[in-house]
Amino acid sequence: MRILLVEDDAILGDGILAGLKLAEHAVDWVRDGEAARLALLDHPYEACVLDLGLPKRDGISVLKELRERGNRLPVLILTARDSSADKIAGLDAGADDYLTKPFDLAELLARLRALVRRAAGEARPTLEHGGVVLDPASRQVTFNGQAVALSAREYALLDDLLRHQNHIRTRAQLEESIYAWGEETGSNTVEVFVHHLRKKFGADFIRTVRGLGYQLGDVN
Ligand code: CA
Numbered sequence: 001m002r003i004l005l006v007e008d009d010a011i012l013g014d015g016i017l018a019g020l021k022l023a024e025h026a027v028d029w030v031r032d033g034e035a036a037r038l039a040l041l042d043h044p045y046e047a048c049v050l051d052l053g054l055p056k057r058d059g060i061s062v063l064k065e066l067r068e069r070g071n072r073l074p075v076l077i078l079t080a081r082d083s084s085a086d087k088i089a090g091l092d093a094g095a096d097d098y099l100t101k102p103f104d105l106a107e108l109l110a111r112l113r114a115l116v117r118r119a120a121g122e123a124r125p126t127l128e129h130g131g132v133v134l135d136p137a138s139r140q141v142t143f144n145g146q147a148v149a150l151s152a153r154e155y156a157l158l159d160d161l162l163r164h165q166n167h168i169r170t171r172a173q174l175e176e177s178i179y180a181w182g183e184e185t186g187s188n189t190v191e192v193f194v195h196h197l198r199k200k201f202g203a204d205f206i207r208t209v210r211g212l213g214y215q216l217g218d219v220n
Contacts, residue, residue, distance in 0.1 A: 001025055001026070001046035001047070001116070001156070001159060001160065001163065001177060002025070002026045002027075002028070002043070002044070002045050002046055002176060002177050002178075002180065003020055003025045003026070003027050003028075003045060003046060003047050003048065003049065003112070004027075004028050004030070004036065004039055004040065004043070004045045004047075004048040004049070005017060005020065005027055005028065005029045005030070005048075005049050006029075006030055006031075006033070006035075006036040006048065006049065006050045006051055006054065006059065006062070007029070007031065007049070007051045007078065008031045008032060008051060008053075008054050008055055009051070010031075012101070013029055013031065015105065016049060016105070016108065017029050019105040019108065019109060020049075020109070023109050023136075023139065024139060024152050024155050024156055024159070025156075026156065026177065026178055026179055026180040026183070027180050028043065028045075028180050028181050031054075031055070032054050032055040032056040032057065033054040033055065033056050033057025033058055033059060033061060033062045034056040034057050035056075036048075036050070036054070036057075036059075036062045037057060037062050037065060040062070040066055040071070040073070043176060044173070044176055044177075045073055046073075046074070046116055046163075046177075047073065047074045047075070047076070047112050047115055047116055048073055048074070048075045048076070049076050049078065049108070049112070050062065050063060050075055050076070050077050050078065050095070051077075051078045052077055052078065052079055052080075052086055052090060053080065059077060059090070060089055060090060060093050063075060063077070063090065063093045063094050063095060064093045064094065066094070067093065067094035072119065073119075074096050074112075074115035074116055074118070074119045075094065075095050075096055076095070076096065076097045076098065076099065076108070076111055076112060076115060077090040077095040077097075077098045077099075078098070078099055078100075078101055078103075079098055079099070079100050079101070080100070080101060081100055081101060081102075082100075083100075087100075096115050096118075096119075097111050097114075097115055099111065110137070113125070113136050113137060116163075120163065125137060127159065127162035127163060128162070129161075129162055129165060129205075129216050129219070130201065130202075130205055130216070130217070130219035131143055131144045131201075131219070132148075132158070132162075132201055132205070134155075134158060134159060134162055136159070139155065141155065141158065143200065143201055148200055148201075150197075150200070151196075153178055153189070153193050154193050154196050154197060154200075156177065156178040157174060157177075157178055157190070157193045157194070157197065158197055160173075160174055160177040160178065161174075161206065161214065161215070161216050162216070165215075165216050167215065168209045168212050168213050168214070168215045169213050169214055169215065170212060170213035171190045171191075171213055171214075173213070174190045174213070174214065175189075175190060178190075178193075190214075194206050194208075194214060202219065204217040204218070204219050205217055205219055
């Protein structure tokens with residue numbers, strides 16, 4: 001899934017970016033509050049990791065504006081150590097969770113999974129359809145109980161389709177979900193990955209909705 005990372009500290013940002021990418025997320029990283037505001041206006045993210053102390057516009061202001069627009073995107077804020085005033089202000093401005101620096105990357109990833117799950121109204125930690133089970137914590141995929149190896153993009157595409165089971169996903173939405181800014185998309189790539197997933201999970205696993213996009217099929 002696509003995540004916006006807002007962090008002006010280069011070393012910390014690099015570390016978080018690497019961790020999120022390892023978890024197969026498409027990540028856009030911006031380093032100031034104004035760039036964050038613009039990115040949030042333009043792109044559909046599944047979650048945002050937001051530092052509070054930022055150049056140009058602080059994180060609280062970015063968050064307040066997002067909520068004033070009615071946007072319910074899950075937001076995890078990063079606060080300085082021992083700053084309970086920051087935590088309170090962030091939560092009151094509409095943050096869903098916070099982490100205090102320095103933090104454990106594994107904890108950040110687990111908290112993001114929980115936020116996204118909660119936002120989707122899901123109780124179960126795994127995503128399932130037609131015998132396919134995806135576990136975001138371990139990034140393991142099984143089909144009828146057997147482990148299946150997927151490339152990073154195949155995994156990202158499957159993750160997106162499973163998270164939006166009741167919706168038709170357009171090719172543009174799927175591309176937004178699996179590629180970050182500046183990543184080479186090539187042509188027909190979504191089609192190619194759909195083809196790969198059908199080979200692994202059966203032709204009916206994903207149905208093509210002519211002229212609209214794709215959706216998981218009616219399989220039992
Ligand atoms: Ca900062």
